[in-house]
Structure formats: structure tokens, C-alpha cells
Amino acid sequence: MADEKKFKTSMGDGFLVYMTEEEIRKDLAAGAADAVKRGKVSPLTDDEMEHLYNIVIMPGKVVGVEPGREVVSTNDSGSYKISSKCLISIRRDEQAAIAERVLGCDSIDIGNTDYNYKTVKGIADREASTMRMALQKTTMPLFYGAMTNLGFYTKPDGPVENWSMLLPEGRIEEAMEAQEEAIEHAVRDIEFVAEQIYKAGGDGMNFDTTGAAGDADFLAALKATEVIKEKYPDLAIEIGMAGEFVLGMHGKLEYDGKRLAGMYVHDQVKMAEKAGASIFGAVVNTNCNKSFPWNIARVCTFIKACTEVAEIPVHANVGMGVCAIPMNEILHTDIVSKVDKALIEICNIDGL
Template identity: 55%
Template sequence: MAEKYFIRYGDGYGDTMTAAEIREEIDLGTEDAAERGKIPPLAADEREYLLEICTMPQKFVTVDPGKEVVVTNDEGTLKVSTRCGVSIDRTTALMIDEKILCMDTAELAHIDYSFKPIKPIIHDEVCAMHHAQLNTIIPVFYGAMPNLGLYTKPDGPVGNWAELLPAGKIDEAREAQEIAVEHAVKDIVTVAHRMYEAGADGINLDTVGASGDADALAAFKAVKKIKEMHPDFPVEAGMAGEFYLGMHGELEFEGQRLAGLYPHEQVKVAEKAGVDIFGPTVNTNSSMSFPWNIARVVTFIKACAEVSDIPIHPNVGMGVCAMPLTDSVPLDAASRADKALVEIAHADGL
């Protein structure tokens, strides 16, 4: 009887497969990515190495010595104080990130993690950044999401395209998104400028494209303005999903239509905007196996790394880049995802 290996599914639950079954999952995953992205599938030796990673007996695996990369993260300061409920200040969490958890970089963030709600309280966030910068050695970003949905009624000034589209009001939905983009750009640029003045090491635009192509347009337009104002201020842009949903469908950034772009195409738009670190991501299919998901991820991210002129840090968070869709992500899957992303996809960071 063929030896069976422990694997997980995209929802986190475990199962066993033979090497032949895992190989088949890898083949199907890479071919799915190749077909959707119109990119090359993984080569035979890359598939074999991915099989080796998936079947390593260790519970937790690491990259080979010398292949380490730098790590940036989103919502960094909230993970200790808010997510875990430890009663400490956010800037104390940054010192824990640096001296105890030994992170390469950190991020100051507000619990309401979008640029729109941060703008009215930016004066307090500036003070927090001052404290953060006075007390840390590692680079400290300030991060938030463009989150275009917040600009819709009743919380915002424009119509809700998610309601207008099903009602057949296509023109109204498009106009609402175009207006929302301009509001979002102002908010993002205002916050970024104040954080630059506060001494931040960079700004992180997280989950770009979460509300579709207009969300991505807002982010890229904002990045371009930020770089015009402060050319040396680093900007990281992390994507929300593997392609931009065409909620508008006709939006372009400098001649490039945004709807439907995959990571290897998104990164070229990011470069045009002036992004310094690009965070591509690939959706996890919770019904499919980890080998299927990671093969798909590595195929997309490798194609992105090959065409990119800037460093890429794939977003390896819950529910993306083969990470199972669960709050307690199993480390056997997470560490294998990291190893594959660095050693096969050639990520510059995570």
C-alpha cells in the first residue's frame, strides 16, 4: 500500500493523500493558474520540489539557510493589543515586535483600519507615530485600507454600486464609483502626507482592490500623488485578491484597464504609480487541497516576480496564498507556503 502523507484542505481540515495524489493536485493547481492568468505552468522540476515540500515529514519547515527574506505585515500593532486582547498600548506592541518577536519591520495601525475614518483623527495618529519612531529601530510603516465601500450611503456621500448594479442602474453605479475614487484619493494622500511629516518609514496601502477596479484606481492614483509630493517616501501596496473585480469595468490607470488584471499584470501598474514594494496575492479555495492551492499560488507569484522590477512581498494571510481560511492557521501549511513562495516563486519578502 502506498505511503500516505498528511495534507490540509483550504478550510484548514486535515486529510491524507498518497504522493501520486498530491502530484495530481499540484498538476491541476498549476494548470488552473496557467489557464486563468495566461502564464506558464510550473516546470517539471519545480513541481517535483513542490511535492517534496508538501511531503516533508516535519510539522514546521523553513527556507534553506541563506534564503531568508524580509517580512512586512499589515495591521501589525493591532495583532497583540487588539486581536489577542493583551492590554498594552500600540506603540508598546511595536517594541515587542522589534525586541521579542524580532520582526524585520512593523506597522502602526488604527483599529478602524481604513483611510477614511483615520483622517478625522490623524492628529492622534501622528502623536502615536512620534512615539513609535522614538522607541524603535526597525522600519515602522503606517498602514490602512483604501476601502472604497466606506464612501457609499448611508455612511458616505455616494450611491452604493452594490445596490445600483443589481437594479440595472449601470451608469449611476459607475458615476458613484468615480466620485468615490476622488474622495478616497484625498483621504489617502492626506494621511500619507501627515505620516511622512510625523517621521514614518513608509505607508502601506492594504487590501487594494477589495471593492473592485475603482478601489485599485483610488490606490494607484493616491500612490502617484504621494510620490510626487515625497519621492523618497516608501509605499507598499498589498492586494486584496488575485484579480480586480470589474465593478466599474471601464476604469484605466494611465491607459491600462484595471478590471481582470492578475498579479503579473497588476505589478506593472503598481510600478507606473511609483509603488516601492508590491504585495501580490492569490485567493485560497477552501474546498481544494493545500497542494492544489499552493501550486496555483506559486504559479501566479512566480510569473509576477519574473516581470517585476520592484521587490514583491506576497500577502500570506488567512485565506490567501494557500493559507487555510481559518483564524488559527495551521503552521504545517503556513510554513510550507512560505518555503514554496521564497524558493520556487522567488519572493523578495512576505
């Protein structure tokens, strides 16, 4: 008896795995069920699950979306990855031009390699100068990008007490107060950077990996969005998340009367809308120990629930380790393109 046919796919860490149809369908079902259970969202339809299966087993080094369904891209490249990762010595303004006229990007962000607003505040005018140079030589819109990264505001490097030290000691109230204080610092820093970028002519700000330090981190981004949109209403803001679930490091913080801790993607987008964000960057974290079928089904279930309620454009974040992209610096082109195809054709996203 011949061996059952196996399809080449990937694990969440990027390493290849071969799976039978039965194994793939089993993992698809399990991944989708995990999202339904955790997010309390609707499952994918039978037709969508079948389409997803067909995408997973598609042959070819690259698969593509149906013509006419192309979307647009934003990113958190910082215009420094050619120099910082590939070790090709090119200035960021030139990397922005390469992104436009060589890589085919729809936009790119200028950013500091130490990709957070606290660091950038001290060099904001220099960053704005790089933005100005890049704007001179590009056509596509340019963002300035960095992380809110609230953890950088803790002692000994920052001004407030370290809640990660306080919490294990049971000093809950002090930990909560420290986070609330850090929010105010972060909002001021982001506002300062935004002012420089606006004056330089930048098209938008990208708040990357929002919520990485928990609910206070997310609230800082939401408050900063409010402040910036009030002062510079034409400056676009993209809020890109850190994960599908907002960690409750504080636990009691609310925005628009809703508790932020525990929010899943479809609730996060409503907060971003309320704050005035132009684009929401949806994230579902990749599980390295699970297969690509498991991850992509889980991702599609969460992201479809998000786009169904979103009134602003949703750009699914498809960098390393998110939205079923494996957690690996080097990626298989077929897996990346299958993620794109699934997110566009099943989840109706507006961008990547």
C-alpha cells in the same frame, strides 16, 4: 496488502486531510493548471513541480528556507493584534517594539483597528502621535497601514451613491459615476493621512487589501501613490492586493492606458510600478474547498509569473486566506512555513 502511505496536509480551511502521493500530485497539477488557464501564464517546470511536491510532504512542525535565502517581512498587523485579538492590553507603540525585539519582524505597520483611510482621516493626528511614539522606541522601519476600502464612501455612511444597490437595478451609468466620485474622496483622504504620517517621521505607507471593492478601489490606490510620491518622494509605499484578479465593479477604468478590470497578478505589479510604489504585495486567494497542494501549486504559478516581470520588490501576502495560507485564524506552523519555502525557493519573492 498494506494501505498506501498517506501524508498529512491541510485543506484550504485549515482542517487536516491525509492524501496519497497520487492524490497530492493530481491536486498539484490541477491547481497549477487552473492558474495557467485563468492567468494565461507559463506553467511551472517539471523540476519546480517536483520541488513543490517534496515541500508538501516534508515532515516536521516547521520547515525552513535554504540558509542564505531568507527574505524580509512587511505586514498588515496594525500593531494592534496583540491587544485586539489576544486581549492583552498593550498600546500599539509597545506592540511595535514587541514585534521588533520579541517576534523578530523586519518591520510592522501602525494602524487603526477600523483599518481604512476614511475612518483614519478624522483621527489622523492621533494616529501620527502613536507613530511618533513607536518610532522613538524601535529600530526597524515602520509603515502606517490601512485599506483603501472604497465601499466605505457609499451612502448611508458615505457621500456617494451605493453602486452595489445601483447595479442590480440596471443603473449602470450612475453606478460608474458613483465609483469615480468615490475615487476622488479616497485619494484625498489617503493623501491627508500620509501628510500626517510623513510629518511624524513614518518610513512608509501600506495600502492594504487594494482592489477589495474592485477596479475603482485599485485605481484609487494607484492615484494616491502618484500623489504621495510627488509630494513625499522618500515615503515608501507598499501596495498590497486583495486578490489575484481585479473585479470589474466599474469595468471601464484604465490606468496607463490599460483596463484594470480583469488584471491578474503579473499585470497588477506593472501598474503598481508605474504609479511609483516601492513594494508590491502580491495576493492569490486561498480556496477553502481545495487542498493545500492544489492551492500552493496555483499560488506558485501565479506568483512566479509576477516576480519574473517585476522590477520592484514583490512581497507575497501570506496572511490568513491568501497565498495558500488556510482561511483560519489559527494556523498549523508546518503549512505556513511550507508556503514560505515554496514562495521563496520556487517563485523568488523578495519578501513576505
